[in-house]
Amino acid sequence: MKVILQQDVKKLGQKGDIVEVSEGYGRNFLLPRKAAILATAENLNVANAKKGSKERKDAMAADEAKLMAKQLEKVEVTIPVQIGEGGKLFGSVTGKDVAAALKKQGIDIDKRKIAIKGEVTGEGLYEAVIKVHPSVTSTIKVEVTAK
Numbered sequence: 001m002k003v004i005l006q007q008d009v010k011k012l013g014q015k016g017d018i019v020e021v022s023e024g025y026g027r028n029f030l031l032p033r034k035a036a037i038l039a040t041a042e043n044l045n046v047a048n049a050k051k052g053s054k055e056r057k058d059a060m061a062a063d064e065a066k067l068m069a070k071q072l073e074k075v076e077v078t079i080p081v082q083i084g085e086g087g088k089l090f091g092s093v094t095g096k097d098v099a100a101a102l103k104k105q106g107i108d109i110d111k112r113k114i115a116i117k118g119e120v121t122g123e124g125l126y127e128a129v130i131k132v133h134p135s136v137t138s139t140i141k142v143e144v145t146a147k
Contacts, residue, residue, distance in 0.1 A: 001026040002039035004047045009035055016051055018044070065133030072130060072138040077101040083123060083146045093120040093144055098128050101142075120144055 003026050005017045013019050018039055021030065030036035037043055079101050082090040095114035102109055113131040117139075120126055126142045 003036035005036050065136040069132045069136050069138035076141040078143045080145050080147045087122045
């Protein structure tokens with residue numbers, strides 16, 4: 001039995017995939033739970049149209065992400081922190097701090113998408129990787145200075 005998945009199903013496929021399943025699994029599990037619909041000619045045409053539309057949207061999003069990544073590479077952020085004797089840092093510099101500094105510059109990026117390369121041990125210039133899109137990343141410079 002061929003079905004079109006309406007939602008992600010573990011070990012079977014993603015939403016919109018056309019898969020072959022056994023009669024019992026399709027009729028007793030997938031169809032009653034609205035996790036799939038039968039793959040009739042009409043449903044296949046609708047699914048293919050949706051798939052094409054989704055691919056175009058994904059391509060546009062990836063292009064926009066590449067442009068944003070190029071613009072972000074030019075950005076440099078300065079983060080003032082407290083430094084004790086011997087040049088040691090009080091606390092740490094995290095993605096949250098970088099996101100807050102970017103927000104002051106008018107760039108809104110989620111803190112979970114920011115990762116600092118290496119360990120921030122004191123004053124200096126560091127790099128932070130920003131995941132703009134699942135396939136596109138950008139690197140910005142982060143300068144840590146004493147307050």
